[in-house]
Amino acid sequence: MKIALIGYGKMGKAIEAIALERQHEIVLKIDAHNTDELTADNLKKADVAIEFTGPHTAFDNLIKLIRFGVPVVSGSTGWLERMPELQQEIKAHNGSFLYASNFSIGVNLFFELNKKLAALMHPHSDYKVSLEEIHHTEKRDAPSGTAITLAEQVQEVYPEKKKWVNDVLPAADELLIVSKRIGTVPGTHTTTYSSEIDDISITHTAHNRKGFALGAALAAEYIKDKKGVFTMKDVLGL
């Protein structure tokens, strides 16, 4: 498979390594220094584009890629309020798109656990729910996209939590997400239910970026010849 990497930073490089191991070819690499090479002609060489740039650049890149007609996998976080606009564009161009706030298989299993644990805990009102995420100091957005997904899953089960809040004292109808930035931590997410008597926590700890990169490669292989909007649940059959 011929892959265009849009974003060639920590994730772009991790994806390149896994893609080469899986016998794919990288036909285009775009970073902040050669954005003028993000053209329809250059994208014709690729079977799929994998976009990991960041919160401020993702949406414009994704709109272009969809208009160029290339299937797109994106993991950029911090732009999701514009997803409805992108979805319209995907529909208008009969495009192919797969987004995940976290591509690792472990985190996608963790998402399923998170939903199940929330359902178990909700009847037990002594336990107060909260979330924590820890990432490296280069991370631009807070809370992490993964933490937002976890919070939204909890909110589905706890409709009394009207919104999530980040790093402030929460009101009774707010769900707290604590964000910490420490060294080179690849990504740690915890959901905790805390009572006066005891705490129950589930944690996913990424040891490196290989899991995110492998998930993105699997997603690209899955989407290559499909049309529509997909998620990691489709890829992993969850």
Ligand SMILES: NC(=O)C1=CN([C@@H]2O[C@H](COP(=O)(O)OP(=O)(O)OC[C@H]3O[C@@H](n4cnc5c(N)ncnc54)[C@H](OP(=O)(O)O)[C@@H]3O)[C@@H](O)[C@H]2O)C=CC1
């Ligand atoms: N969904 C998931 O599983 C995961 C998602 N992420 C998310 O992916 C995003 C990127 O993370 P990460 O790789 O760590 O970040 P980095 O900062 O390491 O890399 C970002 C890359 O994007 C490039 N870039 C900046 N602006 C543009 C632009 N306009 N067009 C093309 N490329 C551009 C940068 O170029 P330059 O180096 O020249 O500045 C750099 O190569 C973040 O939003 C992060 O949260 C991260 C890990 C997993």
Ligand SMILES: O=C(O)C1=N[C@H](C(=O)O)C[C@H](O)C1
């Ligand atoms: O920026 C990162 O590094 C990561 N970003 C994603 C997020 O915001 O959830 C996924 C992963 O935790 C690493």
